[in-house]
């Protein structure tokens with residue numbers, strides 16, 4: 001059965017056979033976003049999800065979603081470390 005999904009780029013509601021967060025029209029945007037992440041990782045290979053998100057101004061949850069989908073192999077990082085400062 002098709003699922004009702006919400007596109008995280010344009011906010012459109014659409015039906016898909018699997019859980020998706022991006023509609024067909026915005027598929028290109030997601031590919032571009034993913035390419036930006038890959039480029040970032042080439043420059044900063046030891047980045048974790050939080051650092052990538054901050055460096056590229058992308059939601060950390062989107063990065064983690066890529067990790068969960070198996071498209072990215074990086075550490076998720078510690079959410080609580082954001083703005084926490086080092087002791």
Ligand SMILES: [Zn+2]
Pocket residue numbers: 007008009010011012022023024025026
């Ligand atoms: Zn869309």
